[in-house]
Amino acid sequence: MNNTLREKVALVTGGASGIGHATALALAAEGAYVVVADVDEAGGQAVVAEIGDLGGQAFFQYSDVSQAADVVALIEAIVGRYGRIDCAVNNAGIEGLPARTADTSEADFDRIMAINVKGVWLCMKHEIQRMITQGGGVIVNIASVAGLVGAHSLPVYAASKHAVVGLTKSAALEYARKNIRINAVCPSVVRTPMVERAVEIMPQFAEATIKGNPSRRLGEPEEVAAAVVWLCSDASSFTNGATVTVDGGFTAQ
Numbered sequence: 001m002n003n004t005l006r007e008k009v010a011l012v013t014g015g016a017s018g019i020g021h022a023t024a025l026a027l028a029a030e031g032a033y034v035v036v037a038d039v040d041e042a043g044g045q046a047v048v049a050e051i052g053d054l055g056g057q058a059f060f061q062y063s064d065v066s067q068a069a070d071v072v073a074l075i076e077a078i079v080g081r082y083g084r085i086d087c088a089v090n091n092a093g094i095e096g097l098p099a100r101t102a103d104t105s106e107a108d109f110d111r112i113m114a115i116n117v118k119g120v121w122l123c124m125k126h127e128i129q130r131m132i133t134q135g136g137g138v139i140v141n142i143a144s145v146a147g148l149v150g151a152h153s154l155p156v157y158a159a160s161k162h163a164v165v166g167l168t169k170s171a172a173l174e175y176a177r178k179n180i181r182i183n184a185v186c187p188s189v190v191r192t193p194m195v196e197r198a199v200e201i202m203p204q205f206a207e208a209t210i211k212g213n214p215s216r217r218l219g220e221p222e223e224v225a226a227a228v229v230w231l232c233s234d235a236s237s238f239t240n241g242a243t244v245t246v247d248g249g250f251t252a253q
């Protein structure tokens with residue numbers, strides 16, 4: 001434990017799996033009290049148990065980030081337990097089925113936007129309200145390199161992540177003088193269950209992705225978590241409204 005986030009209260013949405021799981025562990029390792037929020041109760045409870053086994057403190061709250069009532073209840077539960085929320089990592093997101101723009105279904109569009117855009121906005125809205133009341137805080141939104149450049153056969157996912165970048169930058173401007181920093185992390189393809197699902201549908205996906213990355217590999221969830229920890233800590237005290245790429249150089253091409 002390095003204690004850079006000692007006794008800070010940190011929320012991770014989508015904390016049951018992949019990047020959220022790695023982030024929850026990394027925040028706990030820095031001494032934060034972690035709140036794991038997810039629609040996957042078993043997965044979320046397993047992460048909480050893992051943090052407990054490592055000597056950290058965490059609790060799970062079921063929350064569908066696309067539902068306002070769930071998000072309100074989530075923030076109330078955190079404040080009820082700890083009295084504050086210092087760091088919020090809005091990570092929950094879905095990829096949808098791979099399809100070109102003309103072949104994407106309206107149902108997929110609505111689902112991706114509801115979770116990736118409305119979900120991040122709802123979380124930010126209620127986190128910011130609390131952070132204003134308590135005098136400050138830090139928010140990290142997990143966008144994607146698909147929030148900076150196009151993504152072949154994931155057009156709505158790319159649109160949703162561009163929207164997350166827009167929400168991040170706008171809110172960063174709005175609340176800088178309220179002592180709230182709001183940044184986005186933009187990973188390229190990272191080895192998580194989300195990507196395992198993509199490989200099942202498109203077997204060539206991982207190989208093509210590796211070939212297209214200057215570092216010739218996928219990212220690891222822990223590499224994204226390290227950027228999130230830095231953005232949550234005082235070490236990044238003048239970083240606000242930024243899009244931090246964790247992409248092996250992908251968007252530098």
Ligand code: NAD
Pocket residue numbers: 013014015016017018019020037038039040043063064065066091092093094095115119142143144145186187188189190191192193194195
């Ligand atoms: P994942 O599928 O492994 O984990 C996502 C988690 O979010 C799951 O635990 C899931 O249950 C949860 N979730 C889904 N819908 C939810 C909802 N409505 N409310 C609450 N929780 C919900 O995915 P991951 O790869 O770890 O992705 C995490 C985030 O990182 C996503 O926002 C994703 O878009 C982004 N991202 C992933 C990659 C990648 O290559 N894996 C790259 C860039 C960005």
